[in-house]
Amino acid sequence: MNNIMIVARRELGSYLRTPSGYLIAAATLLVQGLLFNTRALGDGAKLSSQVLIDFLRDSSGTTTVAAVLLTMRLFAEERQSGTLVLLFTSPVRESEIVVGKFLSAFVVLSLLILASAYLPALIFVNGKVSIGHIVAGYVGLLLLGAATLSLGVLGSALARTQIMAGVLSAVFIFMFFLAWALSSVVEPPLGTVIAHFSLYEMHFFPFMRGLVQLSDVVYYASLTYLALLASTRVIQSQRWQ
Amino acid sequence: MIVVERVSKYYGARRAVADLSFEIREGECVGFLGLNGAGKSTTLRLLSCLLLPTSGSIRVRGLDVVSSPHEIRKLIGYLPDTPPLYPEMTVSEYLEFAGRLRGLSGADLDKRRARVSGLCSLDAVARSPISQLSHGYRQRVGIAQAIIHGPSLLILDEPIQGLDPVQIVEMRNMIGELRGEHTILLSTHILTEIEATCDRILVMHEGRIAAQGTEEELSAKLRADRALVLEVRGSAEALRGALAGLPELRELRIDAQGPEIVRASLRVDDALRERVSSSVVNAGLGLLSMHTESSGLEAVFLELSRHAGSASSSTPDAAPEPANQVAP
Structure with missing residues (x-):
């Protein structure tokens, strides 16, 4: 646990001291604000709860992109600059390195997600939504964020360069995104099984509508765990290469 | 450890x-x-x-x-x-x-x-x-x-x-x-x-x-690894006989090179090289050539010495020692 915190603290310092962290935060919040004004609020009259649902749907997209951008550097940058050697020759387990890096990115992404809370608060100016709906939506965003971050960590663990890491993570996430479309053209029961892998429609949409279901929480938690486990195995196997 | x-x-x-x-x-x-x-x-x-x-x-x-x-x-x-x-x-x-x-x-x-x-x-x-x-x-x-x-x-x-x-x-x-x-x-x-x-x-x-x-x-x-190579006009037996008087020789190998020409490779201390040549000549054989051949180790050292040479010429204060100190 101690080693995880040592790794996470240094990573967090790196996010806060280099411009990339701020750049990602600023760009994400800007896009989120624009989307809220143009898509969620829109021109015509709309139910307040529909505005919130549209906002959360758009936020799932910005959260995913931010997760990829935040994680692509985690291993790939250190591999390029040669600093991974310090971690790999210290008495720290690979799993501790992976979890420490993931945690630092999760802290940054969580701050970023919570910083957007002023947008749904704006709905109260001219309308009314339940606080519970907003909270459920944000729990969903955090869980989706954790899952996409862990896929990003896996991409970064596999890649030599940051660009490759970004591309790999995007491919992994896109595969889970495509599961829904694929499930509609595959006959059940296989189609139903594939649908359950869907990162957005199957598991995020309930949160978007204000529902917190145990099955969705378990899905995101398992995906996060498995992707971090795979990252650890990847890092361990690289010593044999 | x-x-x-x-x-x-x-x-x-x-x-x-x-x-x-x-x-x-x-x-x-x-x-x-x-x-x-x-x-x-x-x-x-x-x-x-x-x-x-x-x-x-x-x-x-x-x-x-x-x-x-x-x-x-x-x-x-x-x-x-x-x-x-x-x-x-x-x-x-x-x-x-x-x-x-x-x-x-x-x-x-x-x-x-x-x-x-x-x-x-x-x-x-x-x-x-x-x-x-x-x-x-x-x-x-x-x-x-x-x-x-x-x-x-x-x-x-x-x-x-x-x-x-x-x-x-x-x-x-x-x-x-x-x-x-x-x-x-x-x-x-x-x-x-x-x-x-x-x-x-x-x-x-x-x-x-x-x-x-x-x-x-x-x-x-490095010195021991150097081989002395002779090219001699005469037969292998005659050459072996000529060199038999030098007991300090090691790893003597004689191969025929052509009609009446043999090539011998052997290891011997540097000081004895002169006696090798005189033994061959005194036995009435024709000594065509004689040279030392570098081993793999010496090749490495020569290459390293060359590097050290270029390093010491650019950094005279830091590396005043002769570049090829190890080489004999």
């Missing part, structure tokens, strides 16, 4: 080191000498548990690198060929991070950090971001992170690479100061440097150990 047995390492299909076997005793300072690509860095990476061997076994204080890497890493401080520095951190923060990774904390950490800062002359730059440091300072920060936890085994990969003459002398002094506290393994392709710092030299060539020993042992081995 370290026992390496029949270790090979492949990167994909490419062999980096082959069939390495050697031992390092506690408290020794051992230098790995070789040209670029000879397998020095790979060997040091294997010893620091950064890579695992494709075959063979490496044991550090009885612990195996495959089954107990975690325990071995506690014993080791490692400086790779590029120091693993985070440019956005200050020197002091970086050393704290490196210390914490190795299990230091509280007063221990502060004490060790102050000690290595002093030893590596880093006090003046403690609050500077690493991105603003010169190459020489970066190299020192690299060594400081490797020794912050007082490791039993210190592994330095090309510690003087890219340093200017003054910095090389400082680095040499620093390694000298560390010798009492740690077992030190270092690699370099500069011959004079390794002679100045190490007790024992392992010469690597094309992924194998070409020779090992002290500087004197290597010089002797």
Whole structure:
């Protein structure tokens, strides 16, 4: 646990001291604000709860992109600059390195997600939504964020360069995104099984509508765990290469 | 302290080191000498548990690198060929991070950090971001992170690479100061440097150990490894008869080269070369040519000497010794 915190603290310092962290935060919040004004609020009259649902749907997209951008550097940058050697020759387990890096990115992404809370608060100016709906939506965003971050960590663990890491993570996430479309053209029961892998429609949409279901929480938690486990195995196997 | 047995390492299909076997005793300072690509860095990476061997076994204080890497890493401080520095951190923060990774904390950490800062002359730059440091300072920060936890085994990969003459002398002094506290393994392709710092030299060539020993042992081995080659007009039997009077000859081999011409290869002390030629001539055989042929080890040394020569011509203050001191 101690080693995880040592790794996470240094990573967090790196996010806060280099411009990339701020750049990602600023760009994400800007896009989120624009989307809220143009898509969620829109021109015509709309139910307040529909505005919130549209906002959360758009936020799932910005959260995913931010997760990829935040994680692509985690291993790939250190591999390029040669600093991974310090971690790999210290008495720290690979799993501790992976979890420490993931945690630092999760802290940054969580701050970023919570910083957007002023947008749904704006709905109260001219309308009314339940606080519970907003909270459920944000729990969903955090869980989706954790899952996409862990896929990003896996991409970064596999890649030599940051660009490759970004591309790999995007491919992994896109595969889970495509599961829904694929499930509609595959006959059940296989189609139903594939649908359950869907990162957005199957598991995020309930949160978007204000529902917190145990099955969705378990899905995101398992995906996060498995992707971090795979990252650890990847890092361990690289010593044999 | 370290026992390496029949270790090979492949990167994909490419062999980096082959069939390495050697031992390092506690408290020794051992230098790995070789040209670029000879397998020095790979060997040091294997010893620091950064890579695992494709075959063979490496044991550090009885612990195996495959089954107990975690325990071995506690014993080791490692400086790779590029120091693993985070440019956005200050020197002091970086050393704290490196210390914490190795299990230091509280007063221990502060004490060790102050000690290595002093030893590596880093006090003046403690609050500077690493991105603003010169190459020489970066190299020192690299060594400081490797020794912050007082490791039993210190592994330095090309510690003087890219340093200017003054910095090389400082680095040499620093390694000298560390010798009492740690077992030190270092690699370099500069011959004079390794002679100045190490007790024992392992010469690597094309992924194998070409020779090992002290500087004197290597010089002797180098002389012994030279073969004398004769081309003689006459028969093999006649030549063998002519040379029979010289009992000091070793590894005599005679091959027919053409009608009435034979080629002999043999090993003999330098002082006896004259007697070889006179024996051949006195036996009535025609001595067509006679020369010494370099062994693999000598080829390595010649190449290294050439490197040392170019290094010493550009850094006359740092490397005043003759470049080919080891060569006879």
